[in-house]
Amino acid sequence: MKFIDEYRDAEAAKRFAAALRHITSRPWTIMEVCGGQTHAIVRFGVDELLPKEVTLVHGPGCPVCVTPVELIEKAIEIASRPDVIFCSFGDMLRVPGLSKDLLSVKADGGDVRIVYSPLDALATAQENPSRQVVFFAVGFETTAPANAMAVFQAFRQGIGNFSLLVSHVLVPPAMEAILSSPSNRVQGFLAAGHVCTVMGYSEYEPIARKYRVPIVVTGFEPLDILQGICMTVRQLEEGRAQVENQYSRAVNRNGNRQAQELIREIFEVTPRKWRGVGEIPSSGLGLRPKYAAWDAERRFGLADRIVEEATVCISGSVLRGEKKPHECPAFGAACTPEHPLGATMVSTEGACAAYYRYRRIQMRHTHAPEHQS
Amino acid sequence: MCLAVPGKIVSIEGDDPVFRSARVSFGGVIKQVNLAYVPDAGIGDWVLVHVGFALNTIDEEEANQVFEYLRQIGDLGEMENEEAK
Numbered sequence: 001m002k003f004i005d006e007y008r009d010a011e012a013a014k015r016f017a018a019a020l021r022h023i024t025s026r027p028w029t030i031m032e033v034c035g036g037q038t039h040a041i042v043r044f045g046v047d048e049l050l051p052k053e054v055t056l057v058h059g060p061g062c063p064v065c066v067t068p069v070e071l072i073e074k075a076i077e078i079a080s081r082p083d084v085i086f087c088s089f090g091d092m093l094r095v096p097g098l099s100k101d102l103l104s105v106k107a108d109g110g111d112v113r114i115v116y117s118p119l120d121a122l123a124t125a126q127e128n129p130s131r132q133v134v135f136f137a138v139g140f141e142t143t144a145p146a147n148a149m150a151v152f153q154a155f156r157q158g159i160g161n162f163s164l165l166v167s168h169v170l171v172p173p174a175m176e177a178i179l180s181s182p183s184n185r186v187q188g189f190l191a192a193g194h195v196c197t198v199m200g201y202s203e204y205e206p207i208a209r210k211y212r213v214p215i216v217v218t219g220f221e222p223l224d225i226l227q228g229i230c231m232t233v234r235q236l237e238e239g240r241a242q243v244e245n246q247y248s249r250a251v252n253r254n255g256n257r258q259a260q261e262l263i264r265e266i267f268e269v270t271p272r273k274w275r276g277v278g279e280i281p282s283s284g285l286g287l288r289p290k291y292a293a294w295d296a297e298r299r300f301g302l303a304d305r306i307v308e309e310a311t312v313c314i315s316g317s318v319l320r321g322e323k324k325p326h327e328c329p330a331f332g333a334a335c336t337p338e339h340p341l342g343a344t345m346v347s348t349e350g351a352c353a354a355y356y357r358y359r360r361i362q363m364r365h366t367h368a369p370e371h372q373s
Numbered sequence: 374m375c376l377a378v379p380g381k382i383v384s385i386e387g388d389d390p391v392f393r394s395a396r397v398s399f400g401g402v403i404k405q406v407n408l409a410y411v412p413d414a415g416i417g418d419w420v421l422v423h424v425g426f427a428l429n430t431i432d433e434e435e436a437n438q439v440f441e442y443l444r445q446i447g448d449l450g451e452m453e454n455e456e457a458k
Contacts, residue, residue, distance in 0.1 A: 001400040003379040003419065003431060012443055019446040036375050063374050089424075091374065117425030119407065142375040145410055146424045153391065194375045197421060197429045220376075223439050230446055248435040250377075250421050256429060259410045349374055 003249070007221030008044070016226035017049040020233060027053045028236050029185050030229060031178070031321050033171060034192035035062030035349030036220050042354040044222040054233060057185070057321035058354075060174050060274065061192050063138045064091045064347035065319060067167045068273040070307040072097040075165055078134055078300050079105045079112050085128060087121035088136040090114040091347045096340060098307065118150035118164075125154070125162035134296045137164040140171055142194040144285060145259035148266040151287065151294050163296040166286055169272050171195050172203050173283035178320055179211040186321055188232040190218040190225065193247040198263075200255030204243045212241045219247040266291055275309065275343055276316025313342035318351050325352040332356060377423040379431055380406070382416050397422060 032038060038058045041047050047056050060066055076097050079086035086102070093102040093112065106112035111131075115121050118135050125133035137147040147164060154162045171192055178184055191204060196217045204215045214235035218228030228246045235242060245251055263285070272284025287295045297303040313330055317323040325331050325344070335341040337353050344350035348357075380397035387393040390409055397406040397420065406420070411427045414420055420427035 001379070002381075003436060007439065012440070015443055015447045019443075023446075034375055061375070089374070119425050138374075140375055142377065142423055142428070145428065146426045149391070149407065149409060149426065156391065192375060194377045194421070194423065194428065197377070223443075227439055227442055230442075246439075248438055249432045250429055256410050258412065259428065262409075347374070 004221065007219070007223040009223065013046075013049060013222055013226055016223065016230060020054070020226070020230050021051045023230070023237060024051045024053045024233055025237060027055070028187055028233055029055045029057060030188045030190065030232050031057045031059045031186040032190040032218070032225070033059040033061040033175065034195070034220075035065065035347065035351075036194075037190060037192070037218065037225060038062075038351050039349045039354050040220055040222060041225060042358045046222050046225050049226070050229065054229065056229075057324075058318065058351040059178070059189075059321055060277065060319040061140065061171065061195075062344070062347050062349045062351075063140055063143070063167070063169060064095060065315065065343040065350045066169060066274040066277065067092070067095065067138050067343065068275045068307075069097055069309050070273060070305065071165065071167045072101070073307045074297065074302045074305060075102060075136055076100065076105055077302065078165065078296060079110045080108075081132075081300070083132050085111045085113060085124055085131050085133045086136070087113050087115045087124060087133060089138065092136050092138060094340065095343050095346050118147050119153070122150050122153060122159065122162055125159050129161060131161065132299070133162050135162070135164050136167070138167045140169055140192070140195050141199045141263075142192075142197070144168055144263045144267065145198060145256070148262045151266050151291050152262060154294055155291065160293070163294045163299050164287065165296040167272075168267065168285035169274065170269070170283055170285065172207060173280050174274065174277075175204075175207060176211075177277065177280050177283075179207070179213060181320065183320075183322055186213070188214040188236055189216070190228045190232065191215050191243075193217060193219045193224070193251060196245075196247070196251045196255065198256050198259050200253050201243050201245060201251065202253055208241050208243050214241050215243045217243070217245045217247050217251050219250065274319070276319050313344075315342035315344040315352070318344050325355040326359075328352070375423070377421045377428055379419050380404070380422050382414060382418050382420060385416060395420075395427070397427070
């Protein structure tokens with residue numbers, strides 16, 4: 001397909017790799033923020049083309065993975081009510097709560113439906129006026145315009161049986177949390193392209209200055225990612241720390257003004273808990289008081305519920321880029337995509353699931369002696 | 374999750390900017406897409422679509438910059454290949 005296939009050309013990828021070898025003189029650690037980029041890197045083997053000095057670590061940019069267990073528990077409670085149709089993106093159904101997931105609610109007779117868009121959930125509400133329809137609004141800035149529009153259309157059309165369970169998170173505060181951690185080893189970032197399609201990239205400029213870290217807005221195809229890495233390494237080698245834009249066919253500095261205006265109309269910035277990381281101030285979005293009538297947590301009286309995480313998995317360290325998936329003792333043994341212990345194994349964009357799917361044979365080969373001992 | 378897919382606008386309907394939508398072709402597969410965030414998009418334009426919404430019109434002039442960058446930086450890699458021989 002146009003705008004996809006040309007960016008997967010193997011010869012061009014090899015030429016990028018050769019150029020990268022030429023410009024790299026020292027070890028560098030670069031984080032790709034977005035789970036979609038993690039998936040592409042592991043799927044296409046982009047990391048295997050890199051010189052040994054360049055290490056990619058995988059970031060927290062998978063909304064499924066960072067949704068806290070507290071919200072999963074709220075989703076399970078709402079979805080279990082007989083008067084509710086609970087709509088969600090498919091990935092969320094298998095994220096483990098404390099004792100079960102949304103899929104088992106569905107198996108027990110709950111009306112849980114997978115939708116492609118929040119507008120599908122809104123249409124379901126119009127078709128079922130006697131039922132409560134709740135949409136599990138997870139996502140980063142990329143998805144915020146869609147969820148904002150669903151609420152705005154419900155407001156305009158007076159659809160009262162529709163609400164959002166909001167779990168919206170923002171990228172820049174997570175990047176700052178990583179950079180200010182004493183155990184941080186990230187020296188440069190590939191910023192998430194589609195987040196910047198919506199928000200632009202001016203908000204990354206103070207981060208690049210404050211932490212002296214290059215940030216390159218990067219797309220999702222193999223050649224995009226290779227170019228993003230080249231641009232980051234070049235900055236690191238030259239001692240620069242600037243925001244640059246690799247993904248200019250889809251991103252400009254100001255982003256999408258119309259989308260930002262509606263996001264600001266519907267949502268306000270709030271503190272958010274991140275699974276495996278904890279609460280980060282000003283790191284998410286919640287509905288403004290004007291639109292509180294469409295807030296599922298208020299509608300079902302769950303706003304004050306607090307649930308603590310208790311898990312053996314190391315997804316928090318994986319999400320902060322401190323550990324790789326195969327460094328977890330449960331990886332591929334107690335924890336698999338069929339029976340995930342942590343959310344990074346659930347979503348196809350989670351680093352653990354990507355490693356399990358594309359790297360297991362190779363890792364089994366490397367790690368077999370340890371497992372046997 | 375933040376996946377967004379390029380598609381080409383085939384037809385447009387609706388006058389209300391909030392509900393304006395298009396039939397968009399993804400390699401022949403047609404889906405209905407909301408155009409509220411790309412008010413200037415027209416038939417034949419390529420848009421980047423995420424969960425039923427066009428987030429941007431793809432800049433076709435910028436689409437080649439990956440290869441232009443590679444031409445510049447690629448010369449460095451060629452030098453390395455020469456050295457290796």
